[in-house]
Amino acid sequence: MTSARRDDRYRIGFDIGGTFTDFVLLDAVSGRIRIHKCLTTPKDPSAGALEGLDELLRAAGLTFPQIDQLIHGTTLVTNAIIERAGATLGLLTTRGFRDALEMGIEQRYDIYDLFLQFPEPLALRDLRREIDERMTRDGVIITPIDLDQVRREVADLVTRGVEALAVCFLHSYKNPAHERAVKDLLRREFPELAVSLSCEVVPELREYERGTTTTANAYVQPLLDRYIARLEDALAERGFGGRFALMQSAGGTASPRMAREFPVRLLESGPAGGGLATAFFGDQAGHRDVISFDMGGTTAKACLIRAGKPDVAPMMEAARVHRFKKGSGLPIKAPVIDMIEIGAAGCPLWRRRGASTRSSARAWRRRPASTSSRRDAILGATRWSGSAEPDPRTPLGSRASSGCARS
Numbered sequence: 001m002t003s004a005r006r007d008d009r010y011r012i013g014f015d016i017g018g019t020f021t022d023f024v025l026l027d028a029v030s031g032r033i034r035i036h037k038c039l040t041t042p043k044d045p046s047a048g049a050l051e052g053l054d055e056l057l058r059a060a061g062l063t064f065p066q067i068d069q070l071i072h073g074t075t076l077v078t079n080a081i082i083e084r085a086g087a088t089l090g091l092l093t094t095r096g097f098r099d100a101l102e103m104g105i106e107q108r109y110d111i112y113d114l115f116l117q118f119p120e121p122l123a124l125r126d127l128r129r130e131i132d133e134r135m136t137r138d139g140v141i142i143t144p145i146d147l148d149q150v151r152r153e154v155a156d157l158v159t160r161g162v163e164a165l166a167v168c169f170l171h172s173y174k175n176p177a178h179e180r181a182v183k184d185l186l187r188r189e190f191p192e193l194a195v196s197l198s199c200e201v202v203p204e205l206r207e208y209e210r211g212t213t214t215t216a217n218a219y220v221q222p223l224l225d226r227y228i229a230r231l232e233d234a235l236a237e238r239g240f241g242g243r244f245a246l247m248q249s250a251g252g253t254a255s256p257r258m259a260r261e262f263p264v265r266l267l268e269s270g271p272a273g274g275g276l277a278t279a280f281f282g283d284q285a286g287h288r289d290v291i292s293f294d295m296g297g298t299t300a301k302a303c304l305i306r307a308g309k310p311d312v313a314p315m316m317e318a319a320r321v322h323r324f325k326k327g328s329g330l331p332i333k334a335p336v337i338d339m340i341e342i343g344a345a346g347c348p349l350w351r352r353r354g355a356s357t358r359s360s361a362r363a364w365r366r367r368p369a370s371t372s373s374r375r376d377a378i379l380g381a382t383r384w385s386g387s388a389e390p391d392p393r394t395p396l397g398s399r400a401s402s403g404c405a406r407s
Helices: 045-062 076-083 146-159 177-189 207-237 256-259 269-284 346-352 357-365 369-385 399-406
Strands: 010-016 019-026 033-040 067-074 091-095 128-131 141-144 162-166 194-197 243-247 290-295 301-307 317-319 330-332 339-343
Touching: 010 045, 010 269, 019 045, 033 045, 045 207, 067 207, 067 269, 076 177, 076 207, 076 317, 091 207, 128 146, 128 399, 141 399, 146 177, 146 369, 162 177, 162 207, 177 194, 194 207, 207 243, 207 256, 269 290, 269 301
Parallel strands: 010 067, 067 243, 091 128, 091 162, 162 194
Antiparallel strands: 010 019, 019 033, 290 301, 301 339, 317 330
16 A cells, blocks of 8 residues: 555545444555544534544544545435435426326335335426427427426426426437427526436436436435535635545445536445445455445445445335335436345334334434433444443443444
8 A cells, every 4th residue: 555646645435324424534655544433413414524524634633635535425315315305396297297207107016005105206296397398209309399388387386486397308318409408498597496307317218217316316406516515615615625526326436516416326325335345345355255234323234245346236216115115115217236225223213113214214313412312322223233232331432332333
């Protein structure tokens, strides 16, 4: 590791989970690492992250101008979709396809469940508008788009409080002309709206999956845009001039600009880092076939590593109605490291036994950041795992608290 360039010496990785935010500082010249942990601040996750970065650098005797690279993983996107905490969302679609998001693929994920439920669309029905336009499956225009109608519909949506707009026209993956014309119009006349086009987010066949993915992208776009902007401004004020990137669900990294445009690709940003870290350390130990298990305060995930690499799936499901039933969630067409969600982890289940996973996770993240809540986290994790309860006087930074390190 001594071959590292002097101008790329210090790197920091930090991951914001539902309960804790974790940090790792690497000195690429000496090979030494320093770790740090702080409580996540639910109202503004960037506040806790910046405070933790300040503490980490102060302990290491470094300053922000000395840091060459920051890699950031976050559960902000997936939490926003699960908790329905995103923007007020509108949808423009081809006439006759307003209800495609609710009709889905007309398959039951459990044929014996008489009370079967599916997740509600992210865009409410009265905020989904049909536009007179039509393409053939080969991209040939049958009905030219009526931009005056688009202007009227969007103006009405804005008066109803819409902050983000998804545009999903039939067969736009073959010919994006109509969607791009809408985007040009919105940029000129409604610049305050966050806009996601299906021809950019997921230019592929299958209208339902393309629609759910595009609406999910638009739904979290304003949230992530504000978050990254605050983080970049605060880092610049502290003198950081290095490279800043965010983890993607598939394991690669994205620039802040790319992450703000396509936030749905960060849906499993935090857990993806855990899978990659397991593959790396397994390889260093001479084991290329391993299983990662990442237990946090709100979720726990497992990932199979084969031949030193995790599998990458072409799509995922978000906000499942039934955790272990495929088809009960919103299909998201974005590559993701293939993981299974084991459960709701220890802390929220112990704190709110019998409550749903969603409400449990929300309650935990909104819990005041106090010493007692940290101690409850330790007790909850150990009770869930079946291990002996730690002494309540156990120092908060000791090994006993590692069970609730991430989400």
